[in-house]
Amino acid sequence: MSDALNYLVKARPEAMTAYFTFLKKAGDHLDTRTRDLISVITKVAVQTEGGFRQYLTRALRNGATPNEVIDALLMAFPVLGLAKIVWATEILLDMDIPEFRPENLDAEPAWHTVAAVEAIPDGRPEWYEADGRHVFVYRTGEELRVYDSRCPHQVTDIPHLAIDGVRLTCPKHEWAFDLDSGDCVAKGNRPLRRFEHKVEEGQLLAYW
Ligand code: FES
Known part of the structure; x- marks a missing residue:
């Protein structure tokens, strides 16, 4: 919700609650x-x-x-x-x-090669380009997590410079994410999109 709507909710809670109830009910059958x-x-x-x-x-x-x-x-x-x-x-x-x-536009989801597993740093999140998409990979020993670089707020392509330890902060409105879990830990309320992944012949593959 925008700052303006947040302000109106505080300034006119009854009127704004009625407005949001109306919006919710208006789409009941869709x-x-x-x-x-x-x-x-x-x-x-x-x-x-x-x-x-x-x-x-x-x-x-x-x-x-x-x-x-x-x-x-x-x-x-x-x-x-x-x-x-x-x-x-x-x-x-x-x-x-x-x-x-x-x-x-008409592509079916498929597996994409991200990187050789042995080249992925252990304990330090890294950013990769794979088949036209950017992903963040966080490896701890055998465990791997692969996240879409697109912010769940407004799809901003979060750059690699946004990594600080295991924290990732989107430069647009500063939603922050924990790369261990993918959870949003500041400002926002939605986690990073996490891609299914597998390792084949030493290569990390992700599915999107
Ligand atoms: S687009 Fe990332 S915080 Fe808004």
Whole structure:
């Protein structure tokens, strides 16, 4: 929620609680994905960039696919018009989410080679590029964790310089994560996305 909405909740708790109850009840008969896509479109209609990034992140986290987001944008053409669809598309390009790249739109999840296990530092998180995506890997002895570099807040590609010990802090709004567990430990409330992984012939592979 934005600072402005947080302020209004404190300043007018009854009115704002009624407002949020209304929003929740309004989508009672829609499935999550439909609700999420409509929410994304509302943010495009009013051209609220932060809201668009946040609602898009939520839609993707809840299972909407990039093709569905693009379809929703195009279907809303009669109300959005081309200018707002282009506005949203420019933000999508700026976010550079791997799944939205044209070559990935219809790709099925697959295993990707990240690094040779023996080259991964023990006890120190490391950042890797693998098939067009960035990941953080934290190895402690035999145990490996592989995290998406994309922030669960607004999909920012968290850079390797954001590592401090086992703590990772997103530079955009400073959500901080513990790379041991992936949990968010400051500012935000959602963990890093963790990829399934396996080791084959000495190579660490991750699934996305
Ligand atoms: S995008 Fe907001 S904290 Fe990362």
